[in-house]
Amino acid sequence: MQTATITKRSESGTLATWVLAAAQLVSWGAIYYGFSLFVVPMERSMGWGRTETNAALSLGLLVSGLAAYPVGKWIDNGHGRRVMVAGSVLGAAMLLLWSQAHSPVTLFVVWIGLGIAMAATLYDPVFAVITRDYPGSFRTKITLITLVAGFASTVFIPLTQGFVDWFGWRGALIALAVSILAICLPAHWFAVGKDAPRENELEHKVALQAVNSAAARRALRTPTFWALAVCFTTYYATFAALTFHLVPLMTERHVSATLILTTMAVIGPAQVLARVLWFTAGRGSRPSTVGIVITIAFPLSVLILIWAGTSPFRLIAFAIIYGGANGMMTILRGTVVQDVLWTEGYGAVSGLLSMPSNIAKGIAPISAAAIWAVNRNYVPVEWTVLGVSTISAMAFGVAIRFASSHKRSSA
Numbered sequence: 089m090q091t092a093t094i095t096k097r098s099e100s101g102t103l104a105t106w107v108l109a110a111a112q113l114v115s116w117g118a119i120y121y122g123f124s125l126f127v128v129p130m131e132r133s134m135g136w137g138r139t140e141t142n143a144a145l146s147l148g149l150l151v152s153g154l155a156a157y158p159v160g161k162w163i164d165n166g167h168g169r170r171v172m173v174a175g176s177v178l179g180a181a182m183l184l185l186w187s188q189a190h191s192p193v194t195l196f197v198v199w200i201g202l203g204i205a206m207a208a209t210l211y212d213p214v215f216a217v218i219t220r221d222y223p224g225s226f227r228t229k230i231t232l233i234t235l236v237a238g239f240a241s242t243v244f245i246p247l248t249q250g251f252v253d254w255f256g257w258r259g260a261l262i263a264l265a266v267s268i269l270a271i272c273l274p275a276h277w278f279a280v281g282k283d284a285p286r287e288n289e290l291e292h293k294v295a296l297q298a299v300n301s302a303a304a305r306r307a308l309r310t311p312t313f314w315a316l317a318v319c320f321t322t323y324y325a326t327f328a329a330l331t332f333h334l335v336p337l338m339t340e341r342h343v344s345a346t347l348i349l350t351t352m353a354v355i356g357p358a359q360v361l362a363r364v365l366w367f368t369a370g371r372g373s374r375p376s377t378v379g380i381v382i383t384i385a386f387p388l389s390v391l392i393l394i395w396a397g398t399s400p401f402r403l404i405a406f407a408i409i410y411g412g413a414n415g416m417m418t419i420l421r422g423t424v425v426q427d428v429l430w431t432e433g434y435g436a437v438s439g440l441l442s443m444p445s446n447i448a449k450g451i452a453p454i455s456a457a458a459i460w461a462v463n464r465n466y467v468p469v470e471w472t473v474l475g476v477s478t479i480s481a482m483a484f485g486v487a488i489r490f491a492s493s494h495k496r497s498s499a
Contacts (some may be wrong), residue, residue, distance in 0.1 A: 117244025151203025245468025
């Protein structure tokens, strides 16, 4: 009976995939992308410092990283619906609490909660759910979800700014909370597969937990896993560092305000177009093959940025390659584990990979600021990002090499 259900779900699921894609767009837009739009209004009305508000965000990213493994493990054991529904409720509750904040302490509490909510609702959990529910078509579905969610910033940055203008920053947070409850909560309830049965199939549940736990322990003994961990951690650290410092970096070079806005505006569409390219022309390509191109493209974009100066053509070329690499990296992150390791225990294995990556994303912007502060110059930051991103590309190559050797020895 269980096998028949899984097979039926793997052969369909188109509507569920689109519903989950819409929920990802709203979750990313409401929780993640709106933060920068609230910083200045909060500072003006509450007198909070920039360091305090950004430290709260960094704390949320750290908490998200620490929560990734237990969340993935719960999803592996059949509790995907409960996890994602609870994450939606928690995310909305924290936005409502934020709207009533009158001290930085409350803001820190809010971002601890939002860190858990992000771990339970954003890409990693939905990738785990899709892999579990649709083992025959998860790659196509994950690609489609990232394609739709790629418009989150395009939709929600102007929408959130409109909310702030119309309702003030407190009212805007309430509006975002309502959007999560109205869209994400029902989407996760109806589109995520039913949780594992309990009393009547206790033996099945125990066996499932044993298989998933064994798969996670096996990953920790596999060189491919550790190489991927180095790859993703160094990649996301450098991407976060550069993204949060890109505008002041170009300002320091005396790039015109118009060209800075143009460069930043190109990055988002480049991410989406790269995902469209993978979804259409590259659908049959192995993630491990595409990953080599992606991980090389990112340090190449940094090299172009170093060389670009104030040239419009070079800066636009940087933005296209930089955005395109990151757009496809999201798909790679969701599919390469199944390609070079296995699908059993995917949620837990993916969570283990996400922990250091999310922690690095929280630390990297502060680290880049510290490097800049030494000589108050972004040149050392650029070269550091180039060096670390090159390590990411090398680590991915090592992961593929180990995976190939493992498959040959297992044949």
